[in-house]
Amino acid sequence: MIALVQSSVPLLAPDLGRQKLVAIALAVGMLLIVLELVRRRKLREEYSVLWVITAVALLVVALNRAVLVWLTDLIGAAVLNSTLFFGGLLFLMLLCLQFSIRLSRLTYRVRNLTRRIALLEEERNKQQDDSQ
Amino acid sequence: MGHLPGGRQSARRLRSFGAIDGSRSIARSVTERWPAEIGRTLVIMPAKDESATLPELLERLASVHPPSDTLVVDDGSNDATPVIARHAGCRVVSHAFNIGYGAALLTGYHYALRNDYSYIVQMDADGQHPPEAISNLLQPVFEDDADLVVGSRWLSPDTEPQGSLRRLAARGLAWMATLWTGQRITDPTSGFQAISPTALAHLCSDGFPEDYPDVDVLIGLHRSGIRLAEVPVTMAARANGSSMHAGLRVLYYFYRLAVCLLLLPVRRTSPYRSQRPRR
Numbered sequence: 001m002i003a004l005v006q007s008s009v010p011l012l013a014p015d016l017g018r019q020k021l022v023a024i025a026l027a028v029g030m031l032l033i034v035l036e037l038v039r040r041r042k043l044r045e046e047y048s049v050l051w052v053i054t055a056v057a058l059l060v061v062a063l064n065r066a067v068l069v070w071l072t073d074l075i076g077a078a079v080l081n082s083t084l085f086f087g088g089l090l091f092l093m094l095l096c097l098q099f100s101i102r103l104s105r106l107t108y109r110v111r112n113l114t115r116r117i118a119l120l121e122e123e124r125n126k127q128q129d130d131s132q
Numbered sequence: 133m134g135h136l137p138g139g140r141q142s143a144r145r146l147r148s149f150g151a152i153d154g155s156r157s158i159a160r161s162v163t164e165r166w167p168a169e170i171g172r173t174l175v176i177m178p179a180k181d182e183s184a185t186l187p188e189l190l191e192r193l194a195s196v197h198p199p200s201d202t203l204v205v206d207d208g209s210n211d212a213t214p215v216i217a218r219h220a221g222c223r224v225v226s227h228a229f230n231i232g233y234g235a236a237l238l239t240g241y242h243y244a245l246r247n248d249y250s251y252i253v254q255m256d257a258d259g260q261h262p263p264e265a266i267s268n269l270l271q272p273v274f275e276d277d278a279d280l281v282v283g284s285r286w287l288s289p290d291t292e293p294q295g296s297l298r299r300l301a302a303r304g305l306a307w308m309a310t311l312w313t314g315q316r317i318t319d320p321t322s323g324f325q326a327i328s329p330t331a332l333a334h335l336c337s338d339g340f341p342e343d344y345p346d347v348d349v350l351i352g353l354h355r356s357g358i359r360l361a362e363v364p365v366t367m368a369a370r371a372n373g374s375s376m377h378a379g380l381r382v383l384y385y386f387y388r389l390a391v392c393l394l395l396l397p398v399r400r401t402s403p404y405r406s407q408r409p410r411r
Contacts, residue, residue, distance in 0.1 A: 035391070035394075035395065038391060038395060039395045039398055039399055039400060040400050041399070041400060045343075045387075045388045045391050045392065046343070046384070046388070048391065049384070049387060052387075052391075109228070109229055112228055112229065113228055116228055
């Protein structure tokens with residue numbers, strides 16, 4: 001059954017030129033979107049660092065296949081696609097880690113502020129009661 | 133004991149930090165020296181853990197400016213910084229935690245607008261900026277020759293020598309600021325500035341960078357029509373503590389500067405917040 005399905009689906013020959021163009025377009029598009037969000041002040045500069053680094057790395061890899069081959073050899077992968085998936089996973093992990101760190105700090109700060117507001121309100125109420 | 137509010141307990145706390153000589157009263161009224169017709173001037177001093185330098189600095193400042201018109205923005209200090217400032221007669225606004233030098237400056241700007249101050253002098257609390265130079269800094273603003281005056285250490289021959297790397301970076305930033313503004317700017321990163329009401333309105337309107345406000349702020353103000361000027365100021369070396377540009381943070385600083393300068397001609401107003409202070 002599987003062989004029947006496999007035989008009915010034509011295998012496409014990889015088009016390296018088109019792959020390169022798509023990769024470059026993706027990298028440039030990602031860079032432009034991030035810069036546009038920073039321009040509109042919807043994305044703070046501190047959160048744009050990882051996105052810009054990834055977009056630039058993708059552009060370098062897209063423009064120069066030898067870099068991808070070298071990276072594949074460096075991480076011990078068998079095929080170039082594995083390196084790309086590995087890079088993508090690494091990027092997502094770093095992004096999640098960055099957000100986890102920020103969230104932890106924000107959680108602490110929100111709770112601290114909540115406590116301070118509560119104490120300030122109590123002091124204000126006490127002053128109002130004393131003045132009456 | 134001196135004339136410290138809070139009594140002996142307060143003085144004991146301050147002495148335990150080694151921060152104050154309780155036999156002298158720091159707060160002195162100098163309003164008789166200040167020309168009333170010029171308008172109210174607020175000195176803003178962002179500070180974090182500056183208990184070592186603050187007492188002497190506030191005493192020097194009190195000889196040229198009323199403590200009641202000095203605002204110390206305590207940016208999450210873990211020492212006696214706010215206590216020292218309050219005992220010196222200064223206004224103190226304390227952030228719940230450290231949110232950065234630029235954020236502290238913005239707090240000061242909002243305070244100035246809420247309390248109807250016309251002019252502002254901003255200075256560091258680490259002892260680098262001489263309070264005695266405030267009048268030189270304010271003069272071009274009072275005479276309406278400039279809207280924002282920067283105290284430049286590089287224009288003064290007596291400034292404490294800086295490291296070669298720092299000098300190189302400073303020259304690069306100065307060249308960038310000069311290129312963008314079309315006028316010679318030698319010290320765009322100086323935090324020692326005098327600000328007119330016009331410039332203050334621009335600073336509070338939108339997009340003030342709360343992490344590293346310096347070169348891009350000056351260039352943005354210039355593009356908005358704010359007149360810039362520099363005066364020579366002899367600055368001392370930092371007495372203690374570390375620079376906010378130390379370590380790996382300098383990498384983020386240059387990255388952020390590059391992005392901001394790249395986008396400066398096309399930057400939009402922020403959709404998330406209005407920085408106009410509510411009165």
